[in-house]
Amino acid sequence: DAPVELVMVLDTTGSMSGTKLTTLKTAATSLVDKLTVGGTANVKIGVVPFAQYVNVGIANRSQPWISVPDDYSTSTTTPGKCTTVSTKTTCQTETYACTKYTDGVAYASTCSRSINCVTTPITPVTTCTQDKINTNTYKFSGCVGSPAYPKNVSDSDSTRVYPGFMNLTCATPITPLTKTVSTVKAAITALTATGDTYIPSGLAWGFNMLSSAQPLTDAAVYDPSGQNRKPRKAMVLMTDGANSKLMNAGNGRHDVNPTPNLDSPATQANTYTAELCANIKAQKIEVFTVAFSVTDTNIKSILKTCATDDAHYFDATDTAKLLDAFQNIADALRNLYIAR
Incomplete structure (x- = not known):
């Protein structure tokens, strides 16, 4: 009678391409298999792929928590010469x-x-050359940025609105919490690698997915006692690198490059990452973090602090250790799930 809600927040940046992404898919699928081997009646799993942005899906463009215009086109004429x-x-x-x-x-x-x-x-x-008519089409593909601080690190403000951006491509769409294993596996299979790293974006949507309040409402409410953990909520954060972008406070884009000796390393993004982790754990969400072939000591320290405790942090220095990490996470979730 103790349901489990698990969200996997997975780094799908350009540096994950090739063998690293293939291994991640195997590891994540294995975790799903092990956690659902006894049935899915009390298990919900969601997937949040992230890079520089998160893709919330085109179907959500009309939701009150997103601000994005309708698709449109403009035409200009280039005179011949x-x-x-x-x-x-x-x-x-x-x-x-x-x-x-x-x-x-x-x-x-x-x-x-x-x-x-x-x-x-x-x-x-x-x-x-003759005169040329140029038509520019602007479309929304599901990519969103962040609301202004502190709304970007919290799940408690139902009025926060996420900016949606036109003609921007990003990760594959998020998959909200579901009991349908085939849906989760399809989301993992569809992962592609592109873009730069902005970890707060992935964490924020993992947080949203485990919260019953808007923008996503598939999760059960938090256990008010904070003791029985019914449901038991857990998050797995996996990344292979350090934050390489900063948030533009003026428009919510994650497109600012760190300036050497000023924002390098990406101090602002690291601060938001740490605050999100603290706020997530404050809601009694169990946090597992996996550093996959990470060499940046600063972000490894942040990931270790982000985890619920030292046993929830994994330093996966190669593909074999990544597979082991996800197996250990599955065992930890599965064993306590059965015990309850």
């Missing part, structure tokens, strides 16, 4: 080793540049 070319430039291409970045993580790559360029005269050639 004539251009005369009387020279030609030829260059050689040189390749060289360089460093590139994905989601703030450096990797070795190859870059190219033009060298030994020579410009020579040619017989003038004139080309003309």
